[in-house]
Each structure stands twice: as C-alpha cells, then as structure tokens.
Amino acid sequence: xxxxxxxxxxxxxxxxxxxxxxxxxxxxxxxxxxxxxxxxxxxxxxxxxxxxxxxxxxxxxxxxxxxxxxxxxxxxxxxxxxxxxxxxxxxxxxxxxxxxxxxxxxxxxxxxxxxxxxxxxxxxxxxxxxxxxxxxxxxxxxxxxxxxxxxxxxxxxxxxxxxxxxxxxxxxxxxxxxxxxxxxxxxxxxxxxxxxxxxxxxxxxxxxxxxxxxxxxxxxxxxxxxxxxxxxxxxxxxxxxxxxxxxxxxxxxxxxxxxxxxxxxxxxxxxxxxxxxxxxxxxxxxxxxxxxxxxxxxxxxxxxxxxxxxxxxxxxxxxxxxxxxxxxxxxxxxxxxxxxxxxxxxxxxxxxxxxxxxxxxxxxxxxxxxxxxxxxxxxxxxxxxxxxxxxxxxxxxxxxxxxxxxxxxxxxxxxxxxxxxxxxxxxxxxxxx
Amino acid sequence: xxxxxxxxxxxxxxxxxxxxxxxxxxxxxxxxxxxxxxxxxxxxxxxxxxxxxxxxxxxxxxxxxxxxxxxxxxxxxxxxxxxxxxxxxxxxxxxxxxxxxxxxxxxxxxxxxxxxxxxxxxxxxxxxxxxxxxxx
Numbered sequence: 001x002x003x004x005x006x007x008x009x010x011x012x013x014x015x016x017x018x019x020x021x022x023x024x025x026x027x028x029x030x031x032x033x034x035x036x037x038x039x040x041x042x043x044x045x046x047x048x049x050x051x052x053x054x055x056x057x058x059x060x061x062x063x064x065x066x067x068x069x070x071x072x073x074x075x076x077x078x079x080x081x082x083x084x085x086x087x088x089x090x091x092x093x094x095x096x097x098x099x100x101x102x103x104x105x106x107x108x109x110x111x112x113x114x115x116x117x118x119x120x121x122x123x124x125x126x127x128x129x130x131x132x133x134x135x136x137x138x139x140x141x142x143x144x145x146x147x148x149x150x151x152x153x154x155x156x157x158x159x160x161x162x163x164x165x166x167x168x169x170x171x172x173x174x175x176x177x178x179x180x181x182x183x184x185x186x187x188x189x190x191x192x193x194x195x196x197x198x199x200x201x202x203x204x205x206x207x208x209x210x211x212x213x214x215x216x217x218x219x220x221x222x223x224x225x226x227x228x229x230x231x232x233x234x235x236x237x238x239x240x241x242x243x244x245x246x247x248x249x250x251x252x253x254x255x256x257x258x259x260x261x262x263x264x265x266x267x268x269x270x271x272x273x274x275x276x277x278x279x280x281x282x283x284x285x286x287x288x289x290x291x292x293x294x295x296x297x298x299x300x301x302x303x304x305x306x307x308x309x310x311x312x313x314x315x316x317x318x319x320x321x322x323x324x325x326x327x328x329x330x331x332x333x334x335x336x337x338x339x340x341x342x343x344x345x346x347x348x349x350x351x352x353x354x355x356x357x358x359x360x361x362x363x364x365x366x367x368x369x370x371x372x373x374x375x376x377x378x379x380x381x382x383x384x385x386x387x388x389x390x391x392x393x394x395x396x397x398x399x400x401x402x403x404x405x406x407x408x409x410x411x412x413x414x415x416x417x418x419x420x421x422x423x424x425x426x427x428x429x430x431x432x433x
Numbered sequence: 434x435x436x437x438x439x440x441x442x443x444x445x446x447x448x449x450x451x452x453x454x455x456x457x458x459x460x461x462x463x464x465x466x467x468x469x470x471x472x473x474x475x476x477x478x479x480x481x482x483x484x485x486x487x488x489x490x491x492x493x494x495x496x497x498x499x500x501x502x503x504x505x506x507x508x509x510x511x512x513x514x515x516x517x518x519x520x521x522x523x524x525x526x527x528x529x530x531x532x533x534x535x536x537x538x539x540x541x542x543x544x545x546x547x548x549x550x551x552x553x554x555x556x557x558x559x560x561x562x563x564x565x566x567x568x569x
Contacts, residue, residue: 383531410474
C-alpha cells in the first residue's frame with residue numbers, strides 16, 4: 001500500500017523540479033535567518049541566487065555534528081522561538097546535547113513521512129500499534145507515535161521497560177504492529193518464551209525496526225520468534241527523527257522521503273559527491289524543514305544509494321543498509337555513544353589514569369557496555385568500600401552523560417593496552433554480519 | 434606496636450595471584466599470612482611478608498599497585514573462646530574491625546586485625562590475654 005502515491009511515485013523529472021524549487025527556497029530561507037549559514041556562504045562567495053536547481057547543491061557548505069555542538073543550543077534554528085512547538089535532543093559528546101526545534105509544520109511533515117513508512121509496512125487504521133521506542137527527548141517514541149495517530153491506527157504508547165507487562169498488552173489488546181529497536185524485539189521474543197508463551201499466543205504482524213544497525217540474520221530470527229514481518233525504519237534526530245527512509249514490501253533498500261530529505265553520498269575524506277551506486281557517507285539536506293533546517297548534514301553513516309523504480313511502484317531513491325560509520329560513534333541500545341564522552345568523564349576524575357577501553361557486546365540480544373579504567377596508584381586503597389564507591393561514582397557520571405548504564409571495571413595500572421598514535425578505545429564484540 | 438601489611442590490587446583474572454607469589458619467591462621473600470578480599474571484578478590481596486620494603490619494591494617494579502597498611506598482629510592461646518574474649522573487649526570499647534584474618538599453629542593462634550582506630554585498639558589489647566607483635 002502507498003500512502004501518498006503523488007509524492008512517493010512521482011516521475012524523476014517532477015521530483016527533480018520539486019527538489020530544485022524547494023532547495024532554492026531553503027537556501028534563501030537559511031541565508032536570511034541563520035547567521036551561521038550566511039557567514040559560510042559569504043565566505044564561499046555564494047548567494048541564494050547561485051542555486052538554480054537541485055544539482056547546484058554541491059556548491060553549498062556541509063554541516064557537521066560539531067557545528068551543531070558549537071552552536072548550542074539554538075544557533076542553527078531558523079524559525080523564531082514563537083514558532084517552535086516542540087524540542088527534541090540527542091546526546092552530545094562533550095556534554096552539550098544537540099537541540100532540535102520543530103515548528104507545527106515540521107511536526108506535520110514528520111507525521112506524514114512516518115505515515116508513509118507505516119503504510120508501506122502494511123499498517124492500516126484497523127491495526128493496533130505499540131510504540132516501544134523511548135518517549136521523551138529521544139525522537140523515536142513521539143516520532144513514531146504521531147505517525148500512527150496520523151494514519152488512524154490505534155497507538156499504544158508502551159515506551160520501553162516492563163517487558164512482561166508489554167507482552168501481556170500485546171496479547172490482550174491484540175496488538176498487530178510494533179516499533180522498537182531490533183535488539184529489543186529479540187528481547188521481547190525471549191521474554192515471551194520465558195513466560196511460557198509462543199508467537200501463536202500473540203497477533204503481531206508487522207515490526208518497524210530501527211535506531212541501531214541490524215542484519216538480515218537478526219531479521220530472520222525476529223520474524224521467526226515473534227511471527228511477524230520486520231521492516232527497516234531509518235531516521236536521525238538532526239534531520240527529523242524516524243521516517244527519513246523506510247522499507248516497502250519488496251525490501252530492496254529503504255525508500256527515502258526525498259521530497260523532504262535530499263540524500264547524497266560523498267567520499268568521507270575528499271567530500272566529493274559520488275554517483276549513486278557507490279558507497280560513501282550519507283548526507284541529507286532538509287528541503288522543507290522550518291525549525292532547524294540543515295544544509296548537507298553529514299550523517300557519518302556509510303551506505304549506498306540506489307536509483308530505479310521499485311517493484312512496489314515507488315520511484316524514490318533507496319538507501320542500502322548502513323554498513324558502518326565514518327567516525328568512532330557507537331550505537332548502543334539505540335543510543336549514540338562516542339568514546340570521547342567516556343574520556344571526558346574519566347579525565348575529570350583524578351582517581352583514574354587517562355586510559356580506558358569500551359567493550360561492547362550483545363548478551364541475550366541486549367547491547368552491553370563495559371568501561372574499563374585503570375585506578376591510579378595513589379588512589380588505590382586497602383578499603384574495598386572506598387574502591388567500590390569510586391567505581392559507583394564513575395558509573396553514575398557515565399550514566400548521566402551517556403544516558404545508558406555502563407558496567408565499570410576497575411583495572412590494574414598499566415593493564416590496558418597502550419597504542420602508538422591514535423588510541424584504540426573500543427572493542428566491539430557484537431556480531432552484526 | 435603495629436606491623437606493615439602489603440595490600441595489592443588485582444583484577445579477577447586466572448593466574449594473577451600466582452604472579453605475585455612467583456615474584457616474591459624469586460626474591461626469597463617469605464609469606465607469613467595472606468587473605469584475599471574480592472568483589473565481582475577485582476580483589477585486594479593482603480599479605481604479611483618477611484621483607485616488607487623489598488617486597489614493595491619488586492612488586493612495584495612488576496607494575497603491581499601495592500600499598501602499605503598498618504595492622505595489628507596478635508597471638509593468643511589456641512583454645513576455645515580465647516578470640517571471643519578479645520573481640521568482646523574490642524566491641525565494648527567501640528572498636529570497629531574493618532577486616533581480620535587468622536591462622537592457628539600448635540598452641541598459638543595468630544590474628545591480624547585492621548581496626549578503625551589502631552592506637553585505641555592496641556591499648557585495649559594490652560589488657561587482654563594476648564601478645565602484640567611489633568615486628569615480623
């Protein structure tokens with residue numbers, strides 16, 4: 001099923017024209033409303049009149065996560081504060097989260113693109129849908145929520161936590177669709193089995209999975225254990241949230257809502273735009289955003305874009321699976337974690353050497369994070385209580401900075417491997433291939 | 434009236450204690466007593482050895498986190514109720530014992546005590562039926 005055939009199945013020429021018109025409008029808008037972009041464009045001797053079509057996008061400056069941090073909190077906001085009706089935030093590496101303000105129209109666009117995704121998954125107004133992404137500053141929960149309401153299905157805002165209660169709701173309310181991280185879906189399957197139930201006791205039919213990388217094997221396992229069909233849902237809070245791209249029933253890549261989010265692939269080092277079909281870093285321009293529009297935002301996600309009409313009838317550009325990152329960001333339980341965040345916390349505590357190692361694993365289908373730190377000789381004590389306190393203090397600080405809990409492991413001085421040059425700070429044991 | 438105990442920080446890892454005992458053995462340092470306090474991911478090995486300074490030096494050379502802790506070493510008769518009698522006295526005087534370990538040898542029992550207030554503890558012990566050692 002297709003929610004908006006006019007936009008989703010537009011001819012390439014029409015889409016090109018629409019994108020060109022929208023880009024021109026966007027560039028004029030940010031030039032006059034965001035000093036950051038005006039300064040950048042003036043430094044490049046570029047004015048809005050130089051943008052004649054979407055192909056001129058290569059002339060425009062990039063935006064990075066660092067730019068968002070440097071302009072914390074509202075520096076990149078284009079709309080006046082009175083127009084902002086909601087704010088979301090994603091974790092930052094140095095204590096500053098990324099703040100994204102949405103206007104009423106932004107929320108309408110977000111609902112629209114989420115509804116397109118849900119419709120592609122086969123959800124209709126007759127479905128009962130559980131949103132099990134976290135509700136709050138994270139875009140996952142509310143983003144999916146408004147899409148389900150916009151579609152007219154019944155939304156059950158389960159958020160995360162209390163998995164047994166969740167399973168009882170899935171069974172008793174005949175929930176047919178669910179949006180959550182793929183690792184949480186596996187955890188649900190496990191809890192279902194522990195409760196002595198099987199997939200035949202529930203009526204889940206569709207799963208919208210995203211917010212963390214996953215594989216075909218995980219898809220198969222989730223589908224078998226929960227008795228549903230699993231679809232990819234991609235998004236990032238800087239651009240909008242969930243709904244930037246989505247899989248259709250053909251499941252040959254994820255369709256990008258490119259009338260709103262213009263995708264490019266660039267070479268992560270030379271920053272040169274690459275033709276579709278080549279692998280590189282994914283870049284998005286928010287063609288219609290009012291609150292915090294971004295030009296050529298570098299996602300750091302590595303993937304490939306595909307052209308060509310899909311068997312489902314949609315004509316939009318598709319993106320392949322995210323195969324990695326061009327920076328050192330880790331996605332743990334759907335939360336972005338940078339080793340530098342951990343480093344900044346450790347450096348603040350004189351008890352520890354500036355040596356650390358993040359060990360990421362997936363145990364019982366849930367991501368785990370262990371932070372290994374070396375205790376400085378001067379702070380080592382004979383008192384176990386004090387040592388455990390030291391460990392707890394670090395764990396608490398990490399939790400408040402990372403938004404996920406980490407298991408702290410105190411190590412002997414000198415026991416973490418020192419490397420020459422760029423330090424190796426991550427061991428990722430998760431098998432995602 | 435106190436003696437020096439070595440406290441060594443150890444990760445919970447197979448073979449880590451062996452490395453300590455091997456180094457001490459190679460340098461001819463004898464261990465008189467030891468105890469191990471452990472948590473889920475690290476432990477503290479507490480040792481009474483023949484040559485304290487040398488032991489610290491060789492263990493630090495081998496990158497161990499070692500520190501010295503003052504403890505009280507007493508011997509008391511190895512008969513039923515003798516330790517209980519001593520501990521009663523300490524408790525009456527509100528002396529808190531952070532940890533202790535003991536071993537018996539013939540007629541005598543050796544006890545290592547780490548109290549919160551070491552001077553007060555020694556004063557109280559002087560009134561008890563035990564010997565307080567001031568060197569190893």
